[in-house]
Amino acid sequence: xxxxxxxxxxxxxxxxxxxxxxxxxxxxxxxxxxxxxxxxxxxxxxxxxxxxxxxxxxxxxxxxxxxxxxxxxxxxxxxxxxxxxxxxxxxxxxxxxxxxxxxxxxxxxxxxxxxxxxxxxxxxxxxxxxxxxxxxxxxxxxxxxxxxxxxxxxxxxxxxxxxxxxxxxxxxxxxxxxxxxxxxxxxxxxxxxxxxxxxxxxxxxxxxxxxxxxxxxxxxxxxxxxxxxxxxxxxxxxxxxxxxxxxxxxxxxxxxxxxxxxxxxxxxxxxxx
Amino acid sequence: xxxxxxxxxxxxxxxxxxxxxxxxxxxxxxxxxxxxxxxxxxxxxxxxxxxxxxxxxxxxxxxxxxxxxxxxxxxxxxxxxxxxxxxxxxxxxxxxxxxxxxxxxxxxxxxxxxxxxxxxxxxxxxxxxxxxxxxxxxxxxxxxxxxxxxxxxxxxxxxxxxxxxxxxxxxxxxxxxxxxxxxxxxxxxxxxxxxxxxxxxxxxxxxxxxxxxxxxxxxxxxxxxxxxxxxxxxxxxxxxxxxxxxxxxxxxxxxxxxxxxxx
Amino acid sequence: xxxxxxxxxxxxxxxxxxxxxxxxxxxxxxxxxxxxxxxxxxxxxxxxxxxxxxxxxxxxxxxxxxxxxxxxxxxxxxxxxxxxxxxxxxxxxxxxxxxxxxxxxxxxxxxxxxxxxxxxxxxxxxxxxxxxxxxxxxxxxxxxxxxxxxxxxxxxxxxxxxxxxxxxxxxxxxxxxxxxxxxxxxxxxxxxxxxxxxxxxxxxxxxxxxxxxxxxxxxxxxxxxxxxxxxxxxxxxxxxxxxxxxxxxxxxxxxxxxxxxxxxxxxxxxxxxxxxxxxxxxxxxxxxxxxxxxxxxxxxxxxxxxxxxxxxxxxxxxxxxxxxxx
Numbered sequence: 001x002x003x004x005x006x007x008x009x010x011x012x013x014x015x016x017x018x019x020x021x022x023x024x025x026x027x028x029x030x031x032x033x034x035x036x037x038x039x040x041x042x043x044x045x046x047x048x049x050x051x052x053x054x055x056x057x058x059x060x061x062x063x064x065x066x067x068x069x070x071x072x073x074x075x076x077x078x079x080x081x082x083x084x085x086x087x088x089x090x091x092x093x094x095x096x097x098x099x100x101x102x103x104x105x106x107x108x109x110x111x112x113x114x115x116x117x118x119x120x121x122x123x124x125x126x127x128x129x130x131x132x133x134x135x136x137x138x139x140x141x142x143x144x145x146x147x148x149x150x151x152x153x154x155x156x157x158x159x160x161x162x163x164x165x166x167x168x169x170x171x172x173x174x175x176x177x178x179x180x181x182x183x184x185x186x187x188x189x190x191x192x193x194x195x196x197x198x199x200x201x202x203x204x205x206x207x208x209x210x211x212x213x214x215x216x217x218x219x220x221x222x223x224x225x226x227x228x229x230x231x232x233x234x235x236x237x238x239x240x241x242x243x244x245x246x247x248x249x250x251x252x253x254x255x256x257x258x259x260x261x262x263x264x265x266x267x268x269x270x271x272x273x
Numbered sequence: 274x275x276x277x278x279x280x281x282x283x284x285x286x287x288x289x290x291x292x293x294x295x296x297x298x299x300x301x302x303x304x305x306x307x308x309x310x311x312x313x314x315x316x317x318x319x320x321x322x323x324x325x326x327x328x329x330x331x332x333x334x335x336x337x338x339x340x341x342x343x344x345x346x347x348x349x350x351x352x353x354x355x356x357x358x359x360x361x362x363x364x365x366x367x368x369x370x371x372x373x374x375x376x377x378x379x380x381x382x383x384x385x386x387x388x389x390x391x392x393x394x395x396x397x398x399x400x401x402x403x404x405x406x407x408x409x410x411x412x413x414x415x416x417x418x419x420x421x422x423x424x425x426x427x428x429x430x431x432x433x434x435x436x437x438x439x440x441x442x443x444x445x446x447x448x449x450x451x452x453x454x455x456x457x458x459x460x461x462x463x464x465x466x467x468x469x470x471x472x473x474x475x476x477x478x479x480x481x482x483x484x485x486x487x488x489x490x491x492x493x494x495x496x497x498x499x500x501x502x503x504x505x506x507x508x509x510x511x512x513x514x515x516x517x518x519x520x521x522x523x524x525x526x527x528x529x530x531x532x533x534x535x536x
Numbered sequence: 537x538x539x540x541x542x543x544x545x546x547x548x549x550x551x552x553x554x555x556x557x558x559x560x561x562x563x564x565x566x567x568x569x570x571x572x573x574x575x576x577x578x579x580x581x582x583x584x585x586x587x588x589x590x591x592x593x594x595x596x597x598x599x600x601x602x603x604x605x606x607x608x609x610x611x612x613x614x615x616x617x618x619x620x621x622x623x624x625x626x627x628x629x630x631x632x633x634x635x636x637x638x639x640x641x642x643x644x645x646x647x648x649x650x651x652x653x654x655x656x657x658x659x660x661x662x663x664x665x666x667x668x669x670x671x672x673x674x675x676x677x678x679x680x681x682x683x684x685x686x687x688x689x690x691x692x693x694x695x696x697x698x699x700x701x702x703x704x705x706x707x708x709x710x711x712x713x714x715x716x717x718x719x720x721x722x723x724x725x726x727x728x729x730x731x732x733x734x735x736x737x738x739x740x741x742x743x744x745x746x747x748x749x750x751x752x753x754x755x756x757x758x759x760x761x762x763x764x765x766x767x768x769x770x771x772x773x774x775x776x777x778x779x780x781x782x783x784x785x786x787x788x789x790x791x792x793x794x795x796x797x798x799x800x801x802x803x804x805x806x807x808x809x810x811x812x813x814x815x816x817x818x819x820x821x822x823x824x825x826x827x828x829x830x831x832x833x834x835x836x837x838x839x840x841x842x843x844x845x846x847x848x849x850x851x852x853x854x855x856x857x858x859x860x861x862x
Contacts, residue, residue: 021343021346021347022343022347022351022353024343025340025343025344025347028336028340029340029344029359029362029363029414032407032410032411032414033362033363033365033366033411033414034362035381035387036374036377036378036380036381036411037365037369037377039377039380039381039386039387040373040376040377040380042380043376043380082283082286085279085282085283085286086283086286086287088279088283089279089280089283089284093276093279093280095280099526101284101287101292102522103519103522103523104291104292104295104519105291105522106464106465106468106518106521106522107291107295107468107515107518107519108291108294109465109468109469109472109518110467110468110469110471110472110514110515110517110518111295111298111472111511111514111515112472112474112491112492112495112496112511112514113474113475114474114495114496114499114507115298115495115507115508115511116294118499118504118507119294119297119298119301120294122297122301123293123294123297143290146290147290147291147294150290150291151465151468152465155420155461155462155464155465156419156420156423156461158457158461159420159423159424159455159457159458159460159461160423160424160427160458162457163424163427163428163454163457164427179275180275190427193422193423193426193427194423194424194427197419197420197422197423198419200361200364200419201364201367201415201416201419203368204364204365204367204368204415205367205368207368208367208368208369208370208371209370210370210371210372210475211371211474211475227370228370228372228373231370231372231373232370232372235372235376240376243373243376244373244376247369247370247373247376250368251365251368251369254364254365254368255361255362255365258360258361258364258365259357259358259361262357262360262361263357266357269426
């Protein structure tokens with residue numbers, strides 16, 4: 001109704017002294033995130049814009065960037081599907097050991113990245129129990145990233161599913177709608193913001209991951225070297241501004257992707273409410 | 274039925290990508306016997322590493338939780354210029370390679386850095402607890418925000434508005450209506466934040482200086498065991514981290530007892 | 537709740553910033569990761585001497601490049617032991633280590649090793665010399681020379697060996713090119729390279745002799761071949777300017793060349809620089825051994841070698857790495 005819409009338009013905060021709280025939050029964000037990032041950006045322009053561009057567009061840097069972004073995108077998409085399915089199973093389904101599985105979901109996150117790398121190498125490298133040797137291939141790289149980004153979509157969708165009112169689904173079911181149709185038309189639109197939230201996180205982590213990837217990736221330039229390894233190599237070789245330049249470019253692209261995901265969400269959910 | 278197909282698919286994916294690797298970690302930790310694993314995690318160095326890890330988490334997690342809820346409310350319930358940008362910036366720490374995060378902190382707090390002068394006045398940031406806490410906060414920042422924002426959007430403002438028209442103060446509205454609705458999101462956000470805070474290696478390693486017995490967290494201890502060819506010890510210490518993460522989930526589940534699960 | 541964590545933070549900050557209040561001096565040792573066990577013994581032994589009485593130590597171990605950068609950013613260090621000279625030179629440039637740090641009888645070199653080939657049990661591919669590494673089908677594992685300073689020793693060992701065989705600079709570089717085309721994976725550090733190799737990848741691993749010996753001691757079976765011509769790996773240790781002001785640090789630095797300390801290094805697989813200790817160990821001397829300063833074979837010291845081979849943009853290895861993916 002018109003009045004409801006007008007009421008929604010008014011800015012309101014549901015927390016005491018909203019402006020103060022927002023100020024504190026902004027200050028916190030600045031200290032913890034923005035200041036270090038600013039120092040990094042500043043360092044990357046040390047040699048001037050020309051030098052920045054030179055460093056950032058070196059052939060190996062570009063190749064690493066393409067590989068990183070490509071694999072991160074695939075990883076995020078697979079997570080969107082698998083993560084939703086897993087969240088659904090953990091919330092709506094009942095089976096023996098569900099609680100145990102639920103408690104383990106965050107482990108890829110709590111284990112130091114070297115352990116993740118070692119374990120994946122042991123499983124999917126030569127001499128692994130499955131008899132496959134895909135170590136140092138792009139598949140292995142993708143597997144490592146899927147491992148470390150596992151919790152994101154799952155944990156983003158779970159709380160939304162838990163809060164979801166099942167009335168509409170039950171109504172639709174009683175009207176004869178099949179389960180897939182119910183999912184597509186009723187449940188999915190409600191989950192989309194959460195899924196996108198998790199996808200954004202998964203993409204960001206996949207772009208920045210180093211430890212789990214460096215062991216199982218070949219690190220051969222133009223073939224199997226991701227940006228984080230390339231940047232590390234530049235840093236180790238004393239090319240600090242070059243490392244900063246590539247990092248800043250990568251950050252800029254990631255920011256663009258994250259903004260796009262946000263815009264997509266706003267576009268898709270405009271029809272609600 | 275679709276349910277079984279879904280369950281089979283989801284569990285299969287999890288088995289391959291989660292259960293088997295985690296199982297291997299546990300297996301490798303205890304491969305040489307429980308005694309060896311216990312020795313690795315009960316040494317003086319290991320215990321200190323555990324204490325330091327827990328201390329850092331005890332600071333970083335509540336800070337990021339409070340920040341996360343406040344920012345989520347600001348992002349969803351209010352409008353301010355640059356909202357979309359702030360939303361995206363919050364995720365950026367994750368996209369930054371840990372080596373670079375460490376570099377950024379060096380550039381800020383190190384010798385010759387913007388705030389390098391702090392060290393001259395006796396305030397040690399780098400290679401001491403404050404730097405490690407800052408690095409941990411940096412890498413675990415987004416999770417509570419990310420969890421709460423979609424739920425806030427999902428639940429809408431009807432109930433909050435109703436309460437306000439009935440005369441409730443903003444704080445009462447938050448405490449009685451908003452927070453109960455987002456508590457699962459907050460819980461999962463805390464779980465993710467804690468897991469990341471205890472398990473973070475890269476950025477903390479750079480910023481800690483790796484001083485044995487002083488600035489060595491449990492993940493750094495894991496790395497040290499690996500370097501010393503004590504791989505079972507490294508896995509044993511990782512098991513401790515895994516157990517903390519599991520305990521966090523279990524603890525939060527007990528604290529917020531589950532309502533009915535939809536059939 | 538907020539009050540509680542504000543209190544926690546304050547306590548933590550105070551705890552973190554407070555200087556260690558203890559009797560006697562503290563010496564800050566910052567080293568690369570491998571000699572950790574050796575230093576454990578050396579420090580205990582030193583604390584038993586008169587000069588080391590009531591001296592406590594802060595020890596930090598990590599990858600050499602990381603450690604150098606940490607010290608450059610302000611990590612307290614009195615004595616640094618890194619895996620190659622350029623890492624110490626970085627600290628000289630930043631004014632942390634005095635320019636004359638090499639002015640002692642051993643030129644600041646505290647332990648030696650050599651580049652060796654780790655092969656599979658029984659050496660099924662009969663890998664004996666550098667030429668065998670580029671035989672068809674042979675897969676070589678070496679860390680990435682841009683992420684692992686130590687891997688640069690591998691590259692210069694190969695180059696120097698080829699030059700010693702009479703090959704020209706151009707031919708030696710061609711060899712390096714061929715060699716790196718036989719490398720399927722370049723792990724980021726020596727330790728991870730050994731891990732990758734011991735899990736079954738590759739036919740031969742290029743690494744330091746002391747790493748191979750230490751791994752064997754720790755239960756990871758490593759059979760290695762010493763090529764006829766190889767490079768002498770010299771690991772430097774230096775006193776920083778702050779260390780120079782501490783008598784205990786100076787005494788500890790000097791102690792690194794005592795027979796006790798040298799024996800500790802040798803027990804971990806290093807070749808001691810003290811001849812009197814070396815004779816008690818059965819290290820094989822390769823007939824064609826050379827150093828990074830063997831100008832005869834085109835090796836003119838690390839600064840020139842670094843610029844020529846390892847400049848991230850124009851270096852010889854950068855060009856070779858670029859050709860790998862194409």
